[in-house]
Amino acid sequence: MAEKVMIRVLPVGALQANCYILNLENSDRCVLIDPGDDVNLIKRALSELSLTPECILLTHGHYDHMLGAAHLKEAFGARVFIHEKDSVYLSDRNYNLCPDCDASRFIPLAPDGFYPEGEFEACGIQFTVIHTPGHTPGGVCLYLPDQGALISGDTLFSNGFGRTDFVGGDWTALFKSLKTLFNLPPETFVYPGHGAGAPVGDIRKGFYR
Secondary structure, eight states: OOOOEEEEEEEETTTTEEEEEEEETTOSEEEEEOOOSOHHHHHHHHHHHTOEEEEEEOSOOOHHHHTTHHHHHHHHOOEEEEOGGGGGGGTOHHHHTGGGSOGGGOOOOOOSEEOOSEEEEETTEEEEEEEOOSSSTTOEEEEETTTTEEEEETTEETTEEOOOOSTTOOHHHHHHHHHHHTTSOTTOEEEESBSOOEEHHHHHHHHTO
């Protein structure tokens, strides 16, 4: 039986993007997913949990999901991963929408690696990387089949889906990505990039009423 993965959510920044902290139940190593802002808040949470981040995983490259990544990489030496098609978002404000944010806090960042297609391990946690373009070209969802959990970024929310009117957005691609996610087991719990989560089966019903 797979060891339990603890999943904690920490809404950060003006847009209240969900930063996720994941660790195996008996481990002091953790994965940060989408540390979009409020670095000091994230650091306090890690300290209270006695966790050290070794990997930072980004579902996509918009600033509200990655603005804290460079600061946390510097503080902890954590390795940063993103899909190759979103790598430009980490250094170009015209892609990551940081003209809308306080640009003085943006530090261009080179990723330490790109996601493979399929299986990916970080801090002992087994993920399946699902490439879900549409909101951005390199958007991904991180699926934990043994836990029945999906970290969906801005591809899928409990009551909707990500916008496609930004640079790199593609509605046709997003529609195909949503169809892929709706084929997951209906009890799979979706942990979205913003707002509360819900089982993917319940979300799917809302789309096809």
